[in-house]
Amino acid sequence: xxxxxxxxxxxxxxxxxxxxxxxxxxxxxxxxxxxxxxxxxxxxxxxxxxxxxxxxxxxxxxxxxxxxxxxxxxxxxxxxxxxxxxxxxxxxxxxxxxxxxxxxxxxxxxxxxxxxxxxxxxxxxxxxxxxxxxxxxxxxxxxxxxxxxxxxxxxxxxxxxxxxxxxxxxxxxxxxxxxxxxxxxxxxxxxxxxxxxxxxxxxxxxxxxxxxxxxxxxxxxxxxxxxxxxxxxxxxxxxxxxxxxxxxxxxxxxxxxxxxxxxxxxxxxxxxxxxxxxxxxxxxxxxxxxxxxxxxxxxxxxxxxxxxxxxxxxxxxxxxxxxxxxxxxxxxxxxxxxxxxxxxxxxxxxxxxxxxxxxxxxxxxxxxxxxxxxxxxxxxxxxxxxxxxxxxxxxxxxxxxxxxxxxxxxxxxxxxxxxxxxxxxxxxxxxxxxxxxxxxxxxxxxxxxxxxxxxxxxxxxxxxxxxxxxxxxxxxxxxxxxxxxxxxxxxxxxxxxxxxxxxxxxxxxxxxxxxxxxxxxxxxxxxxxxxxxxxxxxxxxxxxxxxxxxxxxxxxxxxxxxxxxxxxxxxxxxxxxxxxxxxxxxx
RNA sequence: GCGCCCGUAGCUCAGCUGGAUAGAGCGCCGGACUUCGAAUCCGUAGGUCGUAGGUUCGAAUCCUACCGGGCGUACCA
Numbered sequence: 001x002x003x004x005x006x007x008x009x010x011x012x013x014x015x016x017x018x019x020x021x022x023x024x025x026x027x028x029x030x031x032x033x034x035x036x037x038x039x040x041x042x043x044x045x046x047x048x049x050x051x052x053x054x055x056x057x058x059x060x061x062x063x064x065x066x067x068x069x070x071x072x073x074x075x076x077x078x079x080x081x082x083x084x085x086x087x088x089x090x091x092x093x094x095x096x097x098x099x100x101x102x103x104x105x106x107x108x109x110x111x112x113x114x115x116x117x118x119x120x121x122x123x124x125x126x127x128x129x130x131x132x133x134x135x136x137x138x139x140x141x142x143x144x145x146x147x148x149x150x151x152x153x154x155x156x157x158x159x160x161x162x163x164x165x166x167x168x169x170x171x172x173x174x175x176x177x178x179x180x181x182x183x184x185x186x187x188x189x190x191x192x193x194x195x196x197x198x199x200x201x202x203x204x205x206x207x208x209x210x211x212x213x214x215x216x217x218x219x220x221x222x223x224x225x226x227x228x229x230x231x232x233x234x235x236x237x238x239x240x241x242x243x244x245x246x247x248x249x250x251x252x253x254x255x256x257x258x259x260x261x262x263x264x265x266x267x268x269x270x271x272x273x274x275x276x277x278x279x280x281x282x283x284x285x286x287x288x289x290x291x292x293x294x295x296x297x298x299x300x301x302x303x304x305x306x307x308x309x310x311x312x313x314x315x316x317x318x319x320x321x322x323x324x325x326x327x328x329x330x331x332x333x334x335x336x337x338x339x340x341x342x343x344x345x346x347x348x349x350x351x352x353x354x355x356x357x358x359x360x361x362x363x364x365x366x367x368x369x370x371x372x373x374x375x376x377x378x379x380x381x382x383x384x385x386x387x388x389x390x391x392x393x394x395x396x397x398x399x400x401x402x403x404x405x406x407x408x409x410x411x412x413x414x415x416x417x418x419x420x421x422x423x424x425x426x427x428x429x430x431x432x433x434x435x436x437x438x439x440x441x442x443x444x445x446x447x448x449x450x451x452x453x454x455x456x457x458x459x460x461x462x463x464x465x466x467x468x469x470x471x472x473x474x475x476x477x478x479x480x481x482x483x484x485x486x487x488x489x490x491x492x493x494x495x496x497x498x499x500x501x502x503x504x505x506x507x508x509x510x511x512x513x514x515x516x517x518x519x520x521x522x523x524x525x526x527x528x529x530x531x532x533x534x535x536x537x538x539x540x541x542x543x544x545x546x547x548x549x550x551x552x553x554x555x556x557x558x559x560x561x562x563x564x565x566x567x568x569x570x571x572x573x574x575x576x577x578x579x580x581x582x583x584x585x586x587x
Numbered sequence: 588g589c590g591c592c593c594g595u596a597g598c599u600c601a602g603c604u605g606g607a608u609a610g611a612g613c614g615c616c617g618g619a620c621u622u623c624g625a626a627u628c629c630g631u632a633g634g635u636c637g638u639a640g641g642u643u644c645g646a647a648u649c650c651u652a653c654c655g656g657g658c659g660u661a662c663c664a
Contacts, residue, residue: 050606315662322664462612469626477623545628
């Protein structure tokens with residue numbers, strides 16, 4: 001519909017320019033730049049142009065300008081007149097809906113699952129980094145938000161034509177993993193995930209918790225952990241072996257969670273492999289005079305150029321920090337795959353970190369460092385406050401998915417649909433995933449959010465399952481249509497028959513999808529797709545509630561409506577994919 | 588202290604490149620299943636858009652100050 005908006009914008013601007021000439025006003029054509037809007041009520045029209053801004057140029061009341069426009073079209077372009085209405089200082093356009101209907105439905109039929117895709121980032125290599133778990137504990141709700149956003153933004157980039165690579169960075173090095181290792185060595189008694197029957201990442205996480213309780217009584221615990229990190233960096237075989245074992249446990253467990261939640265990556269990076277490169281880059285930078293050394297041997301970056309303080313890059317004992325490692329990782333990645341853009345999906349608490357990282361990369365002379373957006377998202381809190389691992393108030397990812405799945409199962413049973421559904425377990429998991437992803441992505445990434453477990457598992461209202469239900473209902477309707485195919489054999493699609501107000505609305509919504517995909521991509525904001533999905537579903541459910549699709553005596557009407565219904569389903573599916581809602585034809 | 592983000596209905600959130608009566612879900616109250624699946628649909632009530640100024644024909648939206656909240660400002664990640 002955007003092309004129609006532009007067409008009318010130009011047409012009206014041209015007309016206004018002619019009027020200004022007739023009135024002897026000397027302006028340039030570019031000075032007339034109308035704002036394009038949507039009228040508050042569809043009855044008023046489909047496109048709106050407020051004329052206020054012209055009042056100054058024309059030295060006239062906008063209401064008068066509107067009527068001047070009408071007179072102009074009466075004299076010069078009578079054909080257009082039937083689409084134009086004035087409402088005070090507004091010009092409203094009622095578009096030729098059947099022309100649009102034909103075009104949109106044809107377009108959706110032709111493109112199928114590609115409908116909505118754009119060329120916005122055509123020929124651009126875009127890398128998206130997300131998830132980035134530590135290897136000392138399983139994924140919690142905060143990670144789940146990260147994963148949902150990362151996955152969705154990746155799909156948005158790809159939908160907008162980008163050559164995409166999703167990367168994960170496993171934080172398998174550092175003091176945190178040493179804590180789990182130390183506790184395991186002290187209290188583990190050579191048990192394993194297999195011997196205890198505990199999911200392997202949870203098994204490791206339990207020792208991290210154990211460390212923290214232990215450290216409360218034993219003050220040397222922290223020091224011992226630090227010593228262990230040094231041993232690790234110096235390559236102690238015993239420590240390395242334990243590290244390998246425990247990392248493998250955590251990572252394989254986390255990968256199971258990814259699989260269950262539909263998360264995937266093209267490439268994994270490991271901090272343990274990139275931190276050394278970071279260190280050598282920092283040392284090189286020091287030799288080139290970009291960084292400086294303190295008396296204790298630590299190496300620092302001076303950030304006064306960007307109005308920040310200073311930042312340590314290598315500790316006095318020579319070991320690396322998070323930042324050092326991130327420098328190395330970024331460089332390694334660009335060498336592996338020369339991206340134009342690398343999107344970091346990382347929590348807002350790390351904004352400072354990225355400001356520093358990007359600045360340092362630029363100082364080191366990497367041109368690509370100009371194009372590294374930090375997609376900063378807000379924290380996930382609980383209704384009664386923050387998630388605190390030490391207070392045991394974190395919501396575990398696996399537990400949550402499991403809980404949602406059970407609820408979904410119960411819901412399906414309660415609706416008496418267990419026998420309809422082919423695979424109860426799979427369907428319940430899909431419903432759970434849809435609920436979770438929609439809940440997490442509905443909120444603008446930049447905002448902190450409150451995750452209410454009770455609300456997330458409620459399936460009524462503006463939720464993932466509501467959207468899935470629309471998809472299932474449409475599928476069901478289409479099955480019925482196929483069953484009665486013979487009755488409608490003679491029917492023909494005719495866009496002129498889709499003239500109900502609700503049909504007009506649906507067509508307009510469908511036609512705006514590609515533009516929305518572009519916008520969501522530009523803003524890296526999946527919540528726009530969520531709002532769109534709800535709007536589309538809401539409009540559709542109202543429509544089919546009020547209008548019998550298969551009941552009409554006129555076969556052409558039935559066939560035409562079915563075409564519309566199919567188009568709605570296609571767009572629903574395409575949008576589902578972008579926000580990680582599994583499509584179900586029965587539920 | 589300084590930097591960044593946020594403050595919209597009882598709750599959770601949309602709306603923010605300024606435009607026509609500020610929207611939705613939940614919750615509350617009340618309607619609609621002999622008819623394409625009621626996980627649905629429709630309606631009622633509920634808001635000085637944190638406060639005060641400013642810019643503008645016009646401000647929830649832009650600017651300034653203040654109030655309230657979050658995050659950061661580590662040789663943690």
